[in-house]
Amino acid sequence: MIDLYYSPTPNGLKLRLFLEESGLAHRIVPVQLSAGEQFAPEFLAISPNNKIPAIVDHAPRDGGEPVAVFESGAILLYLAEKTGLLLPEDARARLEVTQWLFWQMAGLGPMAGQAGHFRVYAPEPLPYAIERYTQEVKRLYGVLDRHLADRAYLGGDTYSIADIACYPWIVPHAGLGQDLAATPHLQRWFQSIAARPATQRVYAGIDDPYTKAPVLSEEARKVLFNQGATSAKS
Incomplete structure (x- = not known):
């Protein structure tokens, strides 16, 4: 089982696409970015850059403890290698x-x-x-x-x-x-x-964030666009 920490941004949607194409068993864990959930200590333990997407693989190929992976490109490579799908062998x-x-x-x-x-x-x-x-x-x-x-x-x-x-x-x-x-x-x-x-x-049901941009409160704008190093460590 894969836990996908997700928000419907382009980077988050990459992982949804892979999981739908592969049929890999997964659970979506929503992360409310405008509410600052990406700065929660529990999430930072998985994604130290406080960005989505991130995953936890509860059944890694080596049979060991669950594996956390952050950065969408690294996750795509990890899942492709795990499943043998969507990445050529040659x-x-x-x-x-x-x-x-x-x-x-x-x-x-x-x-x-x-x-x-x-x-x-x-x-x-x-x-x-x-x-x-x-x-x-x-x-x-x-x-x-x-x-x-x-x-x-x-x-x-x-x-x-x-x-x-x-x-x-x-x-x-x-x-x-x-x-x-x-x-x-x-x-x-x-x-x-x-x-x-x-x-x-x-x-299905996903709005384009750049043509149907949500109206953001001042607090949400601060959370999304004005976080510094101190916030990322909190």
Whole structure:
């Protein structure tokens, strides 16, 4: 049994996608970010960076004590290796998938997150930041579009954890100031993943955080956007 500590952000949704695709037994443990539950000592013991998602695997492959894993990319790799699913066995194909997984973690996610923040959540518009991050997301979408010109998925012919990692950061494309019609190969890839039964189950009832942003109280804004080192240790 896997406990998934979760909130419906793009990074949280990655793990929901993997668990739905794999059929791995799991329990969802909601974490209310705007209420500061990510700073609870019990959660910090699992996820020291006070971010979701995180998991606890109560049946690790070595048969030992439960294993806690934080960081969405690390969790995807861990679960893929545990199950033998959504990660190629062939060394070259595996390398291709892991490169695009790390690319998402280092580039697409952080830049899209900044674009979303300055376009939607910043208390006042900052034109330079909006332009800077919107254009960087556009560049990264272009990187994906070129890569997908001659393949069905990021790793080649087979759906993998690289696709799962990237997809939730393409879902809010409109709120991030992007038009998928400008990247037809990416659009085709996006539509093929959106049509998967597991994707439809995961996204049923999920609002896009950048086009349907919730109204946040001042206290919630402080919890989400103004936490420093002291808060993270509390």
